[in-house]
Amino acid sequence: MHSPARRTTWAVALSATLLLAACGGGGDDEEGGGSGDPIVVGISLPLTGDFSEPGKGVQEGYEAWAKITNDKGGLLGRQIELKILDDQSNADRVVADYEQLIGSDQVDLVVGPFSTRLVVPSARVAQEYGMLFVEPAGAAAEVFNQGFKNLFYAAPAVADDHYNHLAEYLLALPAGQKPATVAYAAMDDPFAQGTAYGLKKKLEAGGVKTVVNEVYPPNTTDFGSIAAKIAAAKPDMVVGGSQYQDGVNLIVALQQLNYQPKLAAFSTAPTSPEFAKAIGNKTEGILSPTGYSQDAPYESNKEFVEKFKAQFGKVPEEDQANGYTTGQVVAAAVQAAGCAEQGECQQKLIDWLHGNTVDTVVGPLKWDATGKPQGAHMIQQWIGDDIKIVLPADAKEADMVYPKPAW
Amino acid sequence: MSEIELVDVQAGYGRAAPVLRGFSVEVPAGTVVCLVGPNGAGKSTVLKVASGLLGPRSGKVMVGGKDMTGAGPQKMLAEGVALVLQGHSVFREMTVEENVLLGGYTLTDKAKRAKRAAFVKELFPVVGERWHSLAGLLSGGQQKQVEFARSLMVDPKVVLLDEPSMGLDPKATSTIFEQVVRMRDAGTAVLLVEQNARRALQTADLGCVLDLGRVHISGPAADLLADPQLGELYLGGRPAEKPPVV
Amino acid sequence: MLVFQSVVLGLLLGGLYALLAAGLTLYFGIMRVVMIAHSAFLILAAYLAWWTNDRLGIDPLLSMVVTVPLFFGAGVLLQRGLLSRLRPATLTMMSVLITFAIALIIEGLLGYAFTGTQRRIQLGYGTASFELFGARVAVVKLIAFGLAVVSLACLYVLMKRTQFGWALRATIQHPDAARLVGIDTERTAGFGFGLGLATAAVGGTALSLDTTIYPSLHWHWIGPLMAIIVVGGLGSVPGAAAAALVLGLAQSLLQIPMGATWAQTVFYVALFATLAVRPQGFFGGRLAQRF
Structure with missing residues (x-):
């Protein structure tokens, strides 16, 4: 839950540049595969720039989800592999990232980046390729009035x-x-x-x-x-x-x-x-x-808090929970549809989510046709x-x- | 012995040709010496050299018999040479009192400062009268007197006055020249530069006509005033009448 | 009631503006330079106060023991080492560029050292207040105001009663004449700059008591401060103080009908009105004529 209107300052720009130099190349090491053994999930996140702080939080959520799922034997018997690119909080960059992930890297699934400003352009790319697009952080009204059919906001409620x-x-x-x-x-x-x-x-x-x-x-x-x-x-x-x-x-x-x-x-x-x-x-x-409490009595939450602590040495906050929830929603759809690859499978996933409720660490989630969650x-x-x-x-x-x- | 003496001074600005080319002048104790000459003759440059603002390229600057060639303005001030700039140079947003006392900035002895302040108040009555006013609110002539008073605080041997009557009406000009005489009578020698040459020579004891960076002629002020040729060339026409003896 | 409360808040705010504007006025008076980095130093002092409290656990006001002399020294160095070396012909333009660069450097270093996260000093007496004729006065705001008043009073006494103050005023008003009475105007100008920057140290500490700070905050201060010194008459410390109180009060009162966003524009409206109607400022100060 952070503002998309973060202050852009010289200082931030400077430190962003430094950070970029420092973490350049990170995340590109993993080899993406087609629909081979692991399920490759493509993600672009703002790991540097204005949204780097929440962006990193969401990344931890995704990583926790992949680890916890893999430790239990993966999805459909396949291991989950995350392919994370850094969009530098830049809307042009995020589009290029998703085009690369879907088009050339041939990932099996994509999930969303952080903040409304980046969610809207990336959802559009996913829509063009007919991909399911579950996202952790686009709560503003403009996300839901773009006419997306493939988008789901993995949180209990929009701001209003x-x-x-x-x-x-x-x-x-x-x-x-x-x-x-x-x-x-x-x-x-x-x-x-x-x-x-x-x-x-x-x-x-x-x-x-x-x-x-x-x-x-x-x-x-x-x-x-x-x-x-x-x-x-x-x-x-x-x-x-x-x-x-x-x-x-x-x-x-x-x-x-x-x-x-x-x-x-x-x-x-x-x-x-x-x-x-x-x-x-x-x-x-x-x-x-x-949107999230470590003390919330939802079934999967206890496991999440415990294992997250073990993995990162701290308790999860809302950003981490949002990333994790996104993973849970996608996993539920994959399990129900029995597939995880590009092509017809994606529409099956989308259709299933439109008709069902998913239990997550933030409670049961269901969505209207625009992908807006129906909770509070x-x-x-x-x-x-x-x-x-x-x-x-x-x-x-x-x-x-x-x-x-x-x- | 003269209070200040410039000997065969060559001086100028940057790499340009010298403005003063072998200029000499001498200000004996208890006299007013007036420098006159056409624009660009080097009058202001003489005062800059005399006050230490400009070092001479060659020649000597002697103060009270001591060679002060190349000394800066602060050393010259300490040696007893004070300069009053042309135009208005009071500290406008400070009171007359503050202006005058700042004249004694370099005096460490408070008692001496108070004594000098009392002295200049007496010498320039208007200064005492407007003691608590902001200096910027005074008339041009009054401001000039504040500047005189300020320069006298250190009890200088010689005061250098750069165009003191500039911008003043005739009445204020008369007052200012009267005050120049009072300064001399109080024991301070004066080196005066003036556009208003005739009026200045009437006040001065000695005169010195400067042209093209050299002394054209010098001598008792009255003699210069009486010289018809000089009158034509430098003093703006013949005197209408014999000048009053000052 | 709300109006009276707003008057109280406006005066408390105006006091801080006055102190900060005093520093800017000094720089301008001494050298005719526009010191863009003044508010960056202000935020730097606020960060140092915050750091003192957060890391060392002592009262932020104690940070002034270090920051005031430190800033004084920095001001002297800045003037002697950098600004006084500029050629007079390009002084105004170059000083804007140089101080702009200094502001960016300070902002960048603050961001590097403390990140861009917003910070606020957590004080035991942060929410304490008392009642004054029906208005609530927060203790921290009163301390900040008190700091401003005491500093301005010290500045006044220094300028009016001390040898240095006289020399500084003389240097500001007529540097050539000041040199001729024996004042070392260069050294005086350097010290004057140090004094100006010292006000930023006090102001920053006062600011840190009751507001959130972040590295780029100084951009929100420099505009209003510039407006204040122009309205107050460039170079006049009492004028700047009067303008600061009036504009602080106006900002506070205008928030009642206009809301926070539009009330901020009072500074710029005042700036344009001053430039259009009375460029020499409304509260004395004659330097604008020479600007």
């Missing part, structure tokens, strides 16, 4: 639907308890804004009044004025369509003004491992939607010193605390 569980919960509250007024502050970014506005649309339809609606540029560092506006309006609830740092800054600014809402929900930031320390542990009751994110809440799943009811680790205690 992240808060669906919370909206349902709040609208079901009795009239006296339901929050009456809400303030929204969202970064000017399709993903971050999408989360807040998805909730806004549903709450407004349910009669909850919007009293503040602020959009701030991604480079904003001073949140004093926005916070002042929110605090002055004294809404029952505050919703932040945030990435990481802006979310932290906004919360700190609100706390500096001693504003105490009944409910506070922010995207992305509260699920980060550094969050509590960043706001001086005043996290009490903060909500956040999350889990809602986590800071209770005590820990963030716990509170919604939906079937996955919860704790009951939601509402109204929230003072922070």
Whole structure:
């Protein structure tokens, strides 16, 4: 869950160039085969450039999936082999990469890169070749209105639907308890804004009044004025369509003004491992939607967390889970269709996914005709010193605390 | 003994031909010496050499009998040679007080600085009157007097004045020349460069006509003023009447 | 109520702007150079403060013990070693290029050393605040403002009451005359530059207390700061301070009706208005005429 609108700076460009020189050639060593023994999965990822950080996370997810699957005997009795190219976060490059993977390297399957900006052009290439295209990270609306028939987003929900569980919960509250007024502050970014506005649309339809609606540029560092506006309006609830740092800054600014809402929900930031320390542990009751939790009670999740830890020496985060989920979705289709190669097989895979639900580490996934997932994110809440799943009811680790205690 | 003396100086800029070609001048103690001459004769260059801003290619610069050839402006200042630039050179956004006291920047003795400040205030009454004003707000003539006062803070042997009346109205010009005389009477020799040659020679004790980098003629200012040929050539016509004795 | 809160926030922000603009004003006054790298040094100081806190675990304010003298020295070196060697005819143009390059180098090194990740100092008192006539005042913002006020006061006393301050002002106002009263103008100019850069050290530390920093952040500061020094009258420290307070206040108040994105444009509107209506600036300062 990262913004496609990362800052492009000289510094990043410089370090990207250095990094590229340092890792040049990496990943090209493996020999791609046709439909021989192993199943070759072609991937292009932004391992350098703007998206290198999440790109590497997704790569780990893919690697974990390949290893865990191979350790269990592979898919259809064949070993999985990943062929990963670096697209340098560049949309032209990503197209060339997939053309190479499908056309000249003759890989058996392809899966997606990271971020909307790179997913759309690469999905188009896959579509031309009639390939199934499951992708881990294109959550913005434009991915789903391109008319792709072969695309599936391997996550529970697109940005607009992240808060669906919370909206349902709040609208079901009795009239006296339901929050009456809400303030929204969202970064000017399709993903971050999408989360807040998805909730806004549903709450407004349910009669909850919007009293503040602020959009701030991604480079904003001073949140004093926005916070002042929110605090002055004294809404029952505050919703932040945030990435990481802006979310932290906004919360700190609100706390500096001693504003105490009944409910506070922010995207992305509260699920980060550094969050509590960043706001001086005043996290009490903060909500956040999350696409993935290491504690989620889904069957394959336990195995994933355990084996991932063994392989990489750390727990998986959302980027890694997204990559892993993508692998799981493809594997389910391959197993059901009984084939994994270019040609007619691909349409069988696509058709199967359109008609079925796949159990993954982020829960059961199913898709509409555009490849948009039909779920919602889990809602986590800071209770005590820990963030716990509170919604939906079937996955919860704790009951939601509402109204929230003072922070 | 003269306060400052330039002996057979050759000087110029870069690789160009010298502007001064064997120029000599002498400023005896207690006198005002005025340099006149047409534009480009080298008047300003004389002051640059005398103040240490420009080193001579050959010849000597003597201050109080001491050879100071090649010394920079700070050494010349320490030796008692102060230069007042042409045009306005007060520190505009500082008060008159700050301007004058900065004139004594090199004085380490605070008591001496205060004594000199009291002295120049008395010498230039207007400086005392406008003591707390911003210098940039003063009239042109007043600013010039602040510059004089500033240059006198170090108790120099000789003050070099570069076109002090430039841009001033006749009344302010008269005041300025009166102040030049007061400076001399207070014990500071003056080397004066002026476009307004006739008026300057009326003030000066000695005159020196400079042309093409050499001394054309020199002598008592009154004699130069009375010389009809010089009047034609350098002073803008004959004097209408006999100049007043200053 | 919201208006009063915004006024308080605007003044707190304006104080920081004033300190930072003071440094830029000094450079411009001394050499007529436009110091693009000023805000890069600001961010560098903020990073050093963050690093001090994050790695050494001590209060970020203590980093100034090192950064202020360090930046002073860097300023002197920059002026003596680089800028004073430029030919006067090309000084303005070349100084822009050189300081632009320095800004890029600092940004690149910060990115290399600390990555592009956004950083924020985590302080125990980060969210503490108190009430003042109904407005909330955050302790960190007040500390930042206090730093700015104390530094500006020190700068004022230094400029008005010390021998060095007088020499520096004289050098700025009339370098030739300053030389003639015996001031070593080159050394003074170097120290003046150091002083300007020292304000960046204090400002960066103040900035780091309550904001997120990342290597390219300086580009968001240099524009408003340039606008402030032009509106304040190039070369006038009090003018820059007044303009900083007014524009900081305007930015804060305009956010109420216009939102964060458009409120930022107040600086550029003020810049264009100043250039069109009153190029010498609105708050004194006469150097613009010589620009």
